Amino acid sequence: MPNALRRAIDRRRLKDPAFAFLFEPPPDTAVISLDCETTGLDRKRAELLSIAAIRIDGGRIRTSERLDLLVRPEGRLRPDNVAFHWLRPMDVAAGLPVDEALDQLLHFIGSRPLVGYYLEFDVAIINRLIGPRLGIRLPNRVIDVSGLYYDLTLPTTKDGYVDLSFEGMRRGLGLPQRPRHTAFGDALLGAMMYVKLAGMPKPKRRWW
Amino acid sequence: MPDAFDFSLPPFDRLSDSEQRRLRKALDIGFFRSGETVLAAGAPAESFFVLIKGFVEERDREDVVAVYGPGDMFDSRRLIGAPAGNAFIVAEEALCYLIPTDLLLAIIRENPGFATYFHQSIAQKVDALAGRRDSQELQSLMTARVRQAFIHPPEFIAATSPAYEAVALMKARRLNALLVRSGREAGIVTALSLSDAVILRGQPTESPVGPIATWELVDIQANDFLFNALVLMTRHNLRRLVVRDGREIVGLLEEVDVLSFLSNHSHIVALQVARAETREDLKTASRNMVRLVEVLHGTGVRIPFIAETVSELAGRILARLFGLIAGEDFARNACLIVMGSEGRREQILKTDQDNGLILRAPVDPARLERVTTEFRNALLEFGYPPCPGDIMVTNPDWARTLDDYRADFRHWSASADGAAVMKAAIFADATAVAGDPGLLAEARTALFDSLAGNDAFLYRFAQAADAFDVPRGPLARLIAGRAESQALDIKKSGLFPIVHGVRSLALQRRLVETNTIDRIRRLQDTPIFDRPFAEDLVQSFTVFQELRLKTRLGRGTAAGGPDDAMADTVIDPQRLGSLEREVLKDSLAVVKRFRELVRHHFRLAAI
Known part of the structure; x- marks a missing residue:
């Protein structure tokens, strides 16, 4: 379904007029880097544990204007997943109720484009959680850094193989190594990848 | 990410926890492409920049005056309200x-310790770099500490070990003494x-070392004066002392090492002369002079003093x-002169033979030749290489009468060409250096x-200061410590422009001083430049x-080549710390x- 059509339908389905701003044209040229930590990788069941969003204005990553929220999951944390997201039950106990966290997120991102790494998954989780209450999916444009990276890197490879792991991309782009496994850390790395990739000329040969 | 901002980086290590929190919260991250202008000339700065990756050049019109690399920050001058150039x-x-x-700025106002970093003039930054190197007197040598001499690391053996084992260990480690535990x-x-026990008293080689050992140790603290160590050894008639740091034994100090340390003192060399x-x-x-330089430098004596000594x-x-x-x-009827860095009293290591003779009256050519040749050969033997420009007493151009010089x-004044x-x-x-200084x-x-009023000559003379331009691009990048970059020639980019510029001004103003620093001090009271400059x-x-000496000592060429060899003045960026780099940048800007x-x-003078 074309995006415009989907947006038009969703706009009519919106249950809460307070969120009409999501369908307005973006208020500025900023984009938002987004990352969520979840309890697992199953889009039907995974719950949000933390959300981080950072505003990007051109080449400037506004870490001073960021959203970095812990979410209290509805169910119980499965111990086997703690190793994956590094959040213990006691860490998320102080988190916000999921609806409140998502409201803050929606107000922070507005209708601006979203940037991230395999953002499709994060957006799917958010859509599942806001759907029953608001009747919509996130209407924002989604820019995946792995897609940008692939397009720019493919012409420079010999065998058509592009390392699209987050770490592989970080190395490929020559970005600093930073502590990860937090929503904020990954959102920041995603933002760095985006500013580096955005507007980069299409390469003829290796460019890093 | 701001959570990982390196607060151990000076001056941020001086911030309190709450100041760190405020700063962390306000941090943004900027990404700039190659060639992009981060701060335009004359533009005010909304932000202070701390580089995470990449390199930024500071340019004065077309010239690169500094290059900033990872961990470097800019622009402190704009920050403290200096004109944003x-x-x-x-x-x-x-x-x-x-x-x-x-x-x-708010934090700078609240935290004086943090503020000083930004307000430090070059002079103060140098002092921070030099650390304890502020003692300028020879006194510092007389006050050398035990820890500065060679201390043999402690080697222990158990009291129950047999004597032959102790001998074997001493032989293996080339020691004259062991500590017994x-x-x-x-x-x-x-x-x-x-040997007393085994040979003179006939004890078996298997007898334990415990009863043979001395259990009353004469010790000295590592912090104590070396002089005191010598006193103790003399008083107790000992060849070595146990060195402690607090209660812990850190090694043995041998009498021979104390003496060799002290024998490198300049006055001992002077006495030898x-x-x-x-x-x-x-x-x-x-020969002892070269070792002296290393000791002086290692003891933290400042360069001008070393050069003078x-x-x-x-x-x-x-x-x-x-x-x-x-x-x-x-x-009595001649004056031996030295020129070049030796004449300026700035030689740090041995230089070429840059010398000449001023004769009161003509002397027998055969005698002159005998004296000058012998003198040159003796110096060669001492390790002073011949002057590549042949400025030596053996060259008749530089060994002549006062009238010939006139x-x-x-x-020279009339021709004003390059040679002149x-x-x-x-x-x-x-x-x-010898003979009649009146000549x-x-x-x-x-x-x-003969040069007075000859502005055309002085103009040409001063122009030579521009003989080497400070290159930009790869060279400047080196300052930022980039591995693949070319080297920075300290002499061409720093020393020569200062020495020659000062020399030009001194010549014009008829200053009799030859030392560059002395000349600057005399010039500071003239309208040419002010005291802070x-x-x-x-x-x-x-x-x-200092950088040059460090480089040369580091290469182990101290004993060898001439002081003026260009190859020895190239610095290795890898060895520069970020504070040193900062100071170097500032110094290049001063040049x-x-x-x-x-x-x-x-x-102006030539017009």
Whole structure:
């Protein structure tokens, strides 16, 4: 379904007029880097544990204007997943109720484009959680850094193989190594990848 | 990410926890492409930049005056309200933290310790770099600490071990003594006490070392004066002391090492020179000088003082040698001069033979040749290489009568060509080391007189300061410590422009001083430049000299080659710490300002 059509339908389905701003044209040229930590990788069941969003204005990553929220999951944390997201039950106990966290997120991102790494998954989780209450999916444009990276890197490879792991991309782009496994850390790395990739000329040969 | 901002990076390590929190919250991250302007010339800065990755060049119009690399920050000058002059342009894709200027200024106002970093003038930064190197007197050598001498690491053996094992260990480790451990007690066993026990008293080689060892240790703290160590050894008639740091034993101090340390003192070298009866004695003294430089530098004595001490000693060696070769009557009617860095008393290690003779009256050519040849050969033997430009007493151009020199000066002034300028520059630094110094004083006055008012000559003379341009691009990047970059030639980019610019001004103003720092001090009271600038110039000059010495000592060429060899003045960026780099950047900026000043001064004079 074309995006415009989907947006038009969703706009009519919106249950809460307070969120009409999501369908307005973006208020500025900023984009938002987004990352969520979840309890697992199953889009039907995974719950949000933390959300981080950072505003990007051109080449400037506004870490001073960021959203970095812990979410209290509805169910119980499965111990086997703690190793994956590094959040213990006691860490998320102080988190916000999921609806409140998502409201803050929606107000922070507005209708601006979203940037991230395999953002499709994060957006799917958010859509599942806001759907029953608001009747919509996130209407924002989604820019995946792995897609940008692939397009720019493919012409420079010999065998058509592009390392699209987050770490592989970080190395490929020559970005600093930073502590990860937090929503904020990954959102920041995603933002760095985006500013580096955005507007980069299409390469003829290796460019890093 | 801001959570990972490196607060151990000076000056941020001086921030309190709450200040760190405020700063962390306000941080942004900027990404700039190659060639992008981070700060335009004259533009105010909303942010203070701390580089995470990449390189940024600071440019004054077209010239690169500094390059910033990872961990470096800019622009402190804008921050403290200095005129926002230079542009900052990305040399290689840069990722940096942006600290809001307002916030940083607020913290600077609240935290004086943090503020000083930004307010430090070059002079103060140099002091921070030099750390404890503020003691300028020779006194610092007399107050050398035990820890500065060679301390043998402690080697322990159990009290129950057999004597033969102790001997084997000593042999393996080339030691004369071992420490003996028995529970918490420590004793010492020496080669002498072992041989006493086994050979003289006939004890079996299997007997334990415990009863043979001495359990009353005479010890000294590592922090104590070396002088006291010598006193203790003499009083107890010992060859070694146990060195402790607090209660812990850190090693053994041998008498021979104390003596060799002390024997490198400059006055001991001076004494050797004064007592020298033969050329061989002088040669030994000359050799000890190189070791002296290393010791002086290692003890933290500042460069100008080292240069002065070494020049003084080298002068004495030359004077003594000249006296031995030429004989009294010859020396009375001649003046031996040294030129170049030796004449300026800035030589740190041995230099080329840059020397000449001023004769009162013509002397028998055969005798002159015998004296000068012997003198040159003796110096060669001492390790002073011949001057590549042949500025030596053996060259008749540099061993002539006062009247001949007078004629030369007139000729130089009239022709004002490249050779004349070079010769004038060489002679301008002449210092008398032996014979009658009055001859040099007369010659100097004659040189000043013949150049007085010859603005065209002085203009050409000063122009030579621009002989080497400070290259941009790859060279400048090196300052930022980039591995693949080319090297920075300290002499071309730093020392020479200062030395020659100052020399030009000194020549014009008829200054009799030859030392660059002395000349700057004399010039600071003239309209040419003010005191703060003189201070910056002296400090920059010292920085370059220090870097050069460090590089040369680091390469182990101290004992070898000439001081003026270009190859030895190239610095290795990998060895520079970020504070050193910062100081180097500032010093290069001072050189640049000075070159402009000299250019301006003489251009005006020539019109």
